[in-house]
């Protein structure tokens with residue numbers, strides 16, 4: 001199906017209110033949408049420009065500024081805390097450019113207009129390159145992106161801004177004393193006003209006459225006509241004479257934070273797609289927000305397949321513990337999704353079909369059953385329900401049988417993770433991560449490059465993902481004191497021992513990588529739990 005059709009279906013699916021109606025969830029103090037509002041992302045109305053938003057206009061009030069436009073947010077992006085590699089799609093540089101791709105889509109943009117992968121057989125060999133697969137998954141997610149919702153600051157942590165954060169007030173909103181001391185008017189010495197002085201939170205008071213001084217606290221309003229604040233430690237008050245002397249030269253405006261110093265009402269403070277961190281919450285509160293416009297968290301169902309799986313106790317009689325049920329939910333939660341409890345369906349094709357049909361999620365993740373064994377039902381069930389395979393196998397080890405499908409036009413996506421546990425992790429990072437980033441409006445993590453301590457051999461023609469752990473520059477044992485990564489053992493497809501000790505995965509090309517040279521690294525979600533953003537407008 002075409003990308004345009006997907007976009008239309010998705011927004012109509014997910015839009016909560018009528019275009020132009022932002023009343024749902026709007027606090028009483030929020031200004032109503034203005035006349036002439038245009039429909040914004042996901043059918044949420046957005047007036048064209050904030051009112052009272054002229055930078056440099058201290059009279060600009062609060063009205064209307066919450067409803068500012070969004071255009072300036074396009075430069076949003078995450079900056080890794082480590083050196084970032086070029087964001088170009090990764091290529092695995094296979095020596096053989098024409099493997100048998102009978103069923104794998106060659107167009108890395110199936111979400112784009114007119115492209116279609118069609119329903120295909122199981123992976124015929126290598127599938128898409130690892131880089132192409134991530135690009136496809138990200139695009140599919142962005143096409144399915146949902147509406148805007150407003151959530152209270154107490155719940156907004158970790159969401160992604162659906163609109164730029166626009167100041168609803170000047171900051172500071174009045175001329176403020178930066179120090180405890182004296183507000184003075186004109187040159188000293190000054191006559192001390194016989195009152196209790198001005199504390200933070202006090203309302204405006206009469207102008208300060210020239211030649212007068214009044215006690216003032218940090219954060220208190222500067223009285224009109226005051227020209228400076230003299231810190232208490234730099235002032236001498238002669239109580240007998242009722243005069244205040246400055247012990248240092250006093251400059252015009254010293255220790256006064258002028259209204260609008262940090263921002264003017266209507267200024268863009270943060271771009272769209274910024275992840276809401278604790279600091280963003282603080283800034284939003286200071287700037288007048290009670291709620292934030294965010295992308296809803298993508299809803300994810302997890303279906304665990306396999307008759308051999310136990311949910312407790314020790315393995316016995318050929319049965320093994322389900323290692324993926326406990327892992328997938330928290331993992332995708334760390335990627336910003338809301339996840340239902342895993343459902344264990346055994347190797348029952350009909351139960352799988354029913355679960356797929358019944359799901360109300362944006363994304364269904366299955367584990368196991370992707371290969372061609374007698375009870376590997378995923379491809380068969382997808383074919384039966386007419387799902388569209390968008391990625392059918394990826395040239396990556398472990399995890400090459402992973403797949404991505406759309407269950408119905410405009411419907412939910414399915415990421416099929418291979419059953420081998422490290423192969424499932426590979427599928428999470430290759431397909432689920434970029435897809436969820438797209439759905440949530442986040443910029444997906446990009447690999448960056450770090451030197452590797454040891455040689456890592458490559459696969460003959462596929463990309464390898466190898467668990468690594470970082471050693472910071474200067475840490476004991478670091479070669480030459482430089483930051484590097486150490487490849488971990490126990491990295492076989494069925495093993496979790498390596499990944500459980502890792503903080504990243506090395507992306508190893510077919511040629512392998514030599515000790516001391518750089519390799520691309522993809523962080524594990526908890527290694528970069530607070531993705532920083534760039535593109536601050538201030």
Ligand SMILES: Nc1nc2c(c(=O)[nH]1)N[C@H]1C(S)=C(S)[C@@H](COP(=O)(O)OP(=O)(O)OC[C@H]3O[C@@H](n4cnc5c(N)ncnc54)[C@H](O)[C@@H]3O)O[C@H]1N2
Nearest residue numbers: 306321322323324325368369370371376417418419420423
């Ligand atoms: N003839 C071929 N066989 C296989 C191929 C192939 O290309 N041709 N690929 C292999 C690779 S690579 C992988 S990876 C697996 C993928 O298999 P499935 O996705 O069908 O997964 P299962 O067969 O259901 O399970 C594989 C393996 O993983 C264990 N498993 C499954 N689920 C869990 C779980 N929740 N917790 C722990 N362990 C789990 C399962 O018991 C199997 O040992 O196919 C290869 N075969």
Ligand code: MOO
Nearest residue numbers: 398399400423493
């Ligand atoms: O994809 Mo499989 O994990 O190579 O074992």
